[in-house]
Amino acid sequence: MTVMQVIFLVTAVVSLGGAVMVVTVRNLIHASLWLILTLFGVAVMYGLLSATFFTVIQVVIYIGAIAILMIFAIMLTRRVKQEPGSSVNNNWWLAGLMALVLFTALVWMLSTWPGFQTTLPELPQDFDSIKVLGTALVSPEGYVIPFEIASFLLLAALIGAVAVAWERKS
Amino acid sequence: MPDDWIFIGIFLLLAPVFPAAAILIPRLIAPRKPNALKSETYECGIETHGETWVQFKAQYYIFALVFLIFDIEIVFLYPWAVAFDNLPMFAVLEGVLFILILVAGLLYTWRKGVLEWV
Amino acid sequence: MSDPVNSIADWLRMILSSWGLSEGMITLILAVLGVVVLATFVLIVDILLVWIERKMVARFQDRIGPNRVGPFGIIQPIADVIKLLIKEDIMPMGADKFIFNLSPIIALATVLLLWAVVPFAPTVIGADINVAVLYVVAIGSIGTLGIIMAGWASNNKYALLGAFRTVAQMIAYEVPMIIALLIPVLLARSMGMQTIVAAQSPWYIFVIPLAAVILFISSIAELGRTPFDISEAESEIVAGFHIEYTGMKFGLFYAGELLHALTVSALIATLFLGGWRGPFVDQVPILGPVYLFIKAFLVYYLIMWVRYSFPRVRIDQMLGFNWKFLTPLALFLLIVVAILDKAMTDVNTVWYVLVMLGANLLIVWGTMLILRRYARTERVRIAEERPVAVPPETEMKELVGQE
Numbered sequence: 001m002t003v004m005q006v007i008f009l010v011t012a013v014v015s016l017g018g019a020v021m022v023v024t025v026r027n028l029i030h031a032s033l034w035l036i037l038t039l040f041g042v043a044v045m046y047g048l049l050s051a052t053f054f055t056v057i058q059v060v061i062y063i064g065a066i067a068i069l070m071i072f073a074i075m076l077t078r079r080v081k082q083e084p085g086s087s088v089n090n091n092w093w094l095a096g097l098m099a100l101v102l103f104t105a106l107v108w109m110l111s112t113w114p115g116f117q118t119t120l121p122e123l124p125q126d127f128d129s130i131k132v133l134g135t136a137l138v139s140p141e142g143y144v145i146p147f148e149i150a151s152f153l154l155l156a157a158l159i160g161a162v163a164v165a166w167e168r169k170s
Numbered sequence: 171m172p173d174d175w176i177f178i179g180i181f182l183l184l185a186p187v188f189p190a191a192a193i194l195i196p197r198l199i200a201p202r203k204p205n206a207l208k209s210e211t212y213e214c215g216i217e218t219h220g221e222t223w224v225q226f227k228a229q230y231y232i233f234a235l236v237f238l239i240f241d242i243e244i245v246f247l248y249p250w251a252v253a254f255d256n257l258p259m260f261a262v263l264e265g266v267l268f269i270l271i272l273v274a275g276l277l278y279t280w281r282k283g284v285l286e287w288v
Numbered sequence: 289m290s291d292p293v294n295s296i297a298d299w300l301r302m303i304l305s306s307w308g309l310s311e312g313m314i315t316l317i318l319a320v321l322g323v324v325v326l327a328t329f330v331l332i333v334d335i336l337l338v339w340i341e342r343k344m345v346a347r348f349q350d351r352i353g354p355n356r357v358g359p360f361g362i363i364q365p366i367a368d369v370i371k372l373l374i375k376e377d378i379m380p381m382g383a384d385k386f387i388f389n390l391s392p393i394i395a396l397a398t399v400l401l402l403w404a405v406v407p408f409a410p411t412v413i414g415a416d417i418n419v420a421v422l423y424v425v426a427i428g429s430i431g432t433l434g435i436i437m438a439g440w441a442s443n444n445k446y447a448l449l450g451a452f453r454t455v456a457q458m459i460a461y462e463v464p465m466i467i468a469l470l471i472p473v474l475l476a477r478s479m480g481m482q483t484i485v486a487a488q489s490p491w492y493i494f495v496i497p498l499a500a501v502i503l504f505i506s507s508i509a510e511l512g513r514t515p516f517d518i519s520e521a522e523s524e525i526v527a528g529f530h531i532e533y534t535g536m537k538f539g540l541f542y543a544g545e546l547l548h549a550l551t552v553s554a555l556i557a558t559l560f561l562g563g564w565r566g567p568f569v570d571q572v573p574i575l576g577p578v579y580l581f582i583k584a585f586l587v588y589y590l591i592m593w594v595r596y597s598f599p600r601v602r603i604d605q606m607l608g609f610n611w612k613f614l615t616p617l618a619l620f621l622l623i624v625v626a627i628l629d630k631a632m633t634d635v636n637t638v639w640y641v642l643v644m645l646g647a648n649l650l651i652v653w654g655t656m657l658i659l660r661r662y663a664r665t666e667r668v669r670i671a672e673e674r675p676v677a678v679p680p681e682t683e684m685k686e687l688v689g690q691e
Contacts, residue, residue, distance in 0.1 A: 003312060029440060033387070036433070047175060056422040057245055064429025065238040068459065071436060072234050075448070076227070130418065130479070134253025137246070138261040148264065150246065151271040154239050158275040161235045162284050165228055174415035177319045178423075181404050181414070184323050185397040188331060189540050192373075192396075193389065196536050201376050209381040230456055233607070237459045240615070244466045247622075248422060251474040254629070262630045266623050273619055276611075285611045287604035 008048055015041030024088070028074045036067050050123070053130050232284055236276075243272045291573045293412045297322075326414055330403050334547040338365040341546060341592065348596040368539075375535035380443055383532065387441035392533065392540035394434035399548045401427050406554050407481045409564050409576030421469050421479040424555060425462070428510065431548075432458045438541075439529035450528030453603055454512060460610045461509035461516075467618035468503035471496055471625055472559045485563035490641050493560040496625060498648040500560040502618050507552045508591060509606070511545065515598040516606055550588055557583035621651060 018038035025031045043058035110116055123129075136142035250257075250265045279285055297318060304314045339354070339362055346353025354361030379388060404414035405423055417423060432455055439451020473479050475495065476487035493500050509516040530541045557563060561583045564576030601609070624647055632640050 029384070029387070033437075052175065052417065052419050053249070053422070056419045056426045059426035060422060060429055061238075061242060061245060064426065064432065064462075065234075065241045065459070068429075068432060068436065068455065069231070069234045069238055071433075072230055072452075072455075075436075075440060075452075076230065128252075128418070130249050131253045131256065134249030134251070135256045137249055138253075138257060138264045144261075144264055147246070148268060148271075151243065151268045154243055155271055155275045158236065158239045158272075159278060161232070161239075162279055162282055165232055165235070166282065166284050167228065173315060173319075174417045176315065177322060177415040178401075178404055178417065180316075180319045181323045181327075181401055184320070185327065185400045186393050188327055188400065189393040189396040192536050192540060193392065196373050196375065196377055200374050200535065203376065204378070208378050230452055233456050233460060236611070237463060240463045241466070244463070244470060245422075247470060248473065248479065251470055251626075252478060254474055254477050254626075257630070259630050262626055266626060269619055269623055273616065276616065280612060285608065287607050 004048065008045075011041050011044045011048070014038075015045070029071070032067065032071050032074060035070070036063055039063050039067065051129070053133065229287055236279060236284070239275070240272065243268070291409070291411055293409075322414065326403055327400055330400060330547065333550065334543050335365045335369065337546045337550055338368065338543065344589075344592050345596055348593075372536045372539040377537070378532075378534045380532045382443040384441040384443070387437050388532075389537075391434050391438035391441060392537045392544075394437070395431060396540045396544040396547075398427050398431040398434065399544050399551055402548075402551045402555070405481050406551075406580075407485055407558060407563055407576075408580060409573040410482070410486075410570065411573055412576065413482060416480060416482050418478065418480045418483075420481040421473055421484075421559075425466055425469065428465075429462065432462075435529055438533070442529070442532035444532050447529050447531050450531070454529055457516065457603070457606060458510055458512070460607055461506045461614075464502050464610065464614040464618040465506035465510060467615070467622055468499045468506060469559070471499040471622060474622075474626060475629065481558055481563075485558060485565060488562045488565060489637060491560065491562040491565070495641050495644045496560075496621075496648060497645070498621055498651060499618075499625075500556065502614060502621070503556060503560070504587075504590070505614065507556065508594060509610070511549050511552060511591075513545075513549065513591065514595045515601045517600060549591055550584060553587035553591060554580065554584040556587050561587070617651075617655060621648075624651065 015038050018034045018041060021034040022031050022038065025034060039058065039062045043055045043063075046052075046054040046058060137147050138144050246268065247265060250261075254262075300318060300321070301314055304317060305311075309317075342364065343353040343361070354364040357363045357367050379385065402424060405417065405420040407413040407416070435458070436451050436455045439447045439449075439454070442448070472484055472492050475492060476484040478484060478487075530538055533541060557580060562579075563583075564580045566575060566579035569575050569579065625644070628644060628647055632643060635643075
């Protein structure tokens with residue numbers, strides 16, 4: 001059991017546990033805080049894969065912008081009090097069974113994939129992943145068209161949000 | 171390099187310990203005499219009136235959304251900035267185009283009057 | 289003996305490995321030790337900051353400040369800490385206990401975490417990660433979360449409203465801050481702090497002063513200090529998001545705010561003033577932290593000076609200033625710096641610095657022209673006749689209604 005495996009297991013348990021709490025907890029604000037814990041777990045996963053840029057990006061965008069957006073939306077509506085009733089419905093055993101079947105199918109499928117057993121080649125010592133990412137983002141043989149389309153997508157999101165949420169006070 | 175991230179990981183685990191100790195020490199030495207009057211919420215000296223909620227003001231949400239869009243945009247630009255040495259001039263102009271498209275979005279929201287805080 | 293930190297670390301490593309511990313364990317123990325030393329040092333500086341702040345505000349207001357408790361009042365902060373520790377901890381009715389207790393911890397912990405990437409000397413830095421600048425942004429955004437949690441958990445309308453406004457202000461000013469942080473990254477071609485410090489052959493404040501100014505203004509707004517302190521408005525009776533906090537929890541918010549100011553000063557000093565660079569620092573690395581703290585306290589002095597000189601800005605003015613002025617300015621500066629830097633790839637340093645500086649000053653001059661025209665139209669608009677209840681020339685008789 002190497003250290004990486006231990007850290008991976010702890011992170012996985014924390015992320016999955018947080019995800020379960022998000023959907024079972026009754027108080028919406030507590031649910032959003034559990035979601036932040038889960039997102040943090042995902043960020044640590046990125047770090048374990050040596051994608052350190054994505055670790056910090058995950059925290060900046062997901063926790064720093066999207067989670068705050070969600071918390072704003074929850075707090076600006078009134079119904080955050082505990083809702084009475086149980087947090088599961090009557091068919092929870094059926095849902096659990098289907099989840100188990102799906103999980104077993106996925107594990108079986110992945111175990112027949114030869115790539116599962118191969119270890120990844122080590123990156124060269126002076127491999128600067130961010131430089132490579134940056135070059136790939138704007139080079140014509142790389143991803144420049146998706147890069148520019150991404151900016152259009154963000155523009156569309158901005159205009160769409162304004163069109164939907166903005167009421168002109170006349 | 172991984173040594174650095176181990177330092178940060180340990181810092182993440184240990185940093186809350188210091189303020190937590192600062193909160194736990196009063197629990198040992200400070201007096202604890204709760205009574206109904208002390209536990210009331212503060213409302214300029216009178217009793218609270220109504221539930222604790224905030225008037226729905228779409229402005230908060232819209233500002234958070236505009237912030238989200240610009241946050242994502244600038245995060246896209248960080249790899250572009252780091253790789254600056256390897257980029258020919260037209261790649262720099264591609265990045266500038268990226269920025270200009272979103273400046274157009276900012277101008278749109280400005281003209282629509284979305285950026286006013288009424 | 290010129291590099292004590294690394295000498296001690298190597299000596300400890302030798303001792304621990306002679307005890308038979310594995311390599312990984314040694315790294316872990318040294319990392320824990322490093323974290324504890326750094327955090328303790330930072331917290332002690334924090335306590336000193338309380339004294340500095342109080343003495344400075346006193347001098348700005350033409351009085352003396354604390355001078356009874358110890359020589360020059362230097363023991364005053366310790367007296368304050370003891371006082372806060374023995375105060376009763378009151379939790380308002382209906383408050384969310386767990387979040388109420390968690391928020392001050394998050395507020396101080398996020399500020400402590402920022403010190404992990406501040407380079408003290410060429411060989412002394414907590415963690416020299418290659419994404420340090422974005423790490424700073426990430427930790428700052430977690431701090432924003434702590435504030436909204438504090439406002440929510442207090443079960444108080446005013447705390448919640450204050451928290452909303454504070455978060456709206458903080459996320460708004462994060463945009464020009466991230467752009468202003470991107471410009472030194474662009475010039476140094478790296479996000480790692482040591483690389484940025486090493487690349488500052490002239491300090492960046494002489495190359496891109498406008499970016500430093502934008503970062504300075506955005507940081508003051510992020511800190512929630514005057515002139516942007518609408519959230520905690522000290523002279524107003526409803527103190528914003530930390531109104532329900534008593535004793536040491538309030539102390540954590542307050543100390544956290546001061547420490548955040550020093551942290552931001554240290555970051556500005558690292559990114560724009562050359563960090564630990566100074567004469568003889570390569571031969572005697574121990575001078576590095578000295579230079580860094582001199583520069584950091586210089587920026588901190590500027591932050592305090594701004595605080596005690598300007599009146600408070602209204603929230604709509606503050607947000608308008610951000611979205612309509614700072615953000616477009618920062619984006620325009622980014623475009624200009626990017627294009628100029630690429631166009632001047634093979635120019636020698638002196639011309640490069642002069643052209644960049646000239647471009648910055650040109651942008652400042654153009655901005656001033658636009659602002660002057662805007663100020664003129666605003667003045668005309670405000671001086672317009674407004675409807676009044678009664679025309680001012682009305683005689684008293686007509687008012688009383690003589691027949």
